[in-house]
Amino acid sequence: MTEQPRIVHLGLGNFHRAHQAVYTADAAGQPWRITAVARSNRQLVETLKAQNMSYTIVEVGPGAAEPRRMTVIDRALVAKDEPAAVRAAIADPECHVVTLTITEKGYGYKPGSSDLDVEAAGVREDAAGLGDADRVPTTMLAVLAGGLLDRADSGNPITLVSCDNVGHNGTGLGRLLRQFAALLPAEQGDKLTAYLDASVSTPNTMVDRIVPATTDKHRDMAAEAGFEDQIPVPGEPFTMWVLEDDFAGPHPDWASSGAILSDQVDRYELVKLRLLNAANSMLAYLGLLNGGTFIAEGAVNDAIKAATWQLGEEMQPTITLPDGFDPIDYRKELFVRFSNLELGHTCQQVGSDGSAKLTQRVPGPVAWHAEHGDPAPKALVLLTAAWLAAVVYADLPEGNVPDEPARDLLKQLAEGGVDQLAKAALVDHAVLGPQLAEQTAFVEAVSAQLVALQEKGLAAVLADF
């Protein structure tokens, strides 16, 4: 192993700094350092540098530890400003691992499929321009592919660890890279593919810790602990990381700092995506429709809580559980975690990018129920209708409006009338993927629920529920 083993992290957001960075800092044995790459957030990188590359983790809620100063990230880059430096960092022999938190939509999946969206903005241009290290790629996939292409010259192995809430995140990343390689000029494409096959591993992972966006409250909490910090990271005390034991080369001893190496990651992933993330989405959309701002407000509202519990009832049978896993305990603990009001996790943040997230969470369970005799499970119907209502119709305060890549399309389709929107969006345009587009009974139920939400309002719908 090299003298200073290093991870390159793509996606310098809050989550990485409160999750993988902590497991890395706490790992036994030789210390590892992190080169963190922001996609475009220059201000974050400048602030980190101005703070001598340190930041504070501020735990919030029952059982919170004291604020903690972190220094494991010792270098930071901005992909949009210094693309050649990012490629060089990935190609550097000191680097043995790349971790990623680039959000669900950052991977470039074709909506509702497991394949690269080759028609998406920038993908083909990125492929055509990959030979030029100074060109700024549009996609993070191309940033990674450029670094790997340069690294292929040495043949040094590398492990790519996707840490986003995406099912089969590692397997998917490997497939996307190969599909991207197929778009490259032949010599580059063959070189990248051969390197991926010979020297690169992409373990699947399940990551879990609720890490909201930073607010002044968290800056004040850091200051009270003696840390003047513009970019502290809030997080709940709970943390979990399950990884496949599939490393191409050296890696931090993350198991020594609490990560679980398991051959049942796929089961943990589904537990996380269907029980936790889907419930979180439900709380976000119902919360927004109820005039709320924070996830915790919905988690302590009896009617919203009951609907969200029912969603868990519908999700649970669709999952093969990890050995020894108690789903009821897990679901009860989730409500304790969701009820952490001090954490300030907003419905806006959790509800953003719904079309990319619900595609991971809704179609599979709906298909399972259809096969088992219930084509329109009521909580899954409500979740889907509430997402459409929150994104298209709700008159929300500016700060509460969730980001939604499909909003323009959905608004345009809504001009056909509220009773037509679900079919136009979910069937004709397959916004949540082709699998859901085939579930016509489900879509009809979503349509009826959406009409009810618009005509009767949320309180009446929840009362009927």
Ligand SMILES: NC(=O)c1ccc[n+]([C@@H]2O[C@H](COP(=O)([O-])OP(=O)(O)OC[C@H]3O[C@@H](n4cnc5c(N)ncnc54)[C@H](O)[C@@H]3O)[C@@H](O)[C@H]2O)c1
């Ligand atoms: N925050 C959490 O509680 C949490 C928990 C588990 C998993 N995650 C995963 O981590 C991801 C990031 O969460 P966060 O809290 O760090 O968010 P954040 O808003 O703090 O940071 C988002 C990061 O993703 C990058 N990004 C955004 N859009 C992108 C795009 N189109 N292409 C490439 N990169 C893009 C941004 O540049 C930024 O670095 C989530 O989307 C989720 O998949 C988050």
Ligand SMILES: O=P(O)(O)OC[C@@H](O)[C@@H](O)[C@H](O)[C@H](O)CO
């Ligand atoms: O961005 P998402 O929807 O994948 O996740 C939003 C929240 O559900 C998520 O950030 C959770 O807090 C996190 O996944 C907990 O580990």
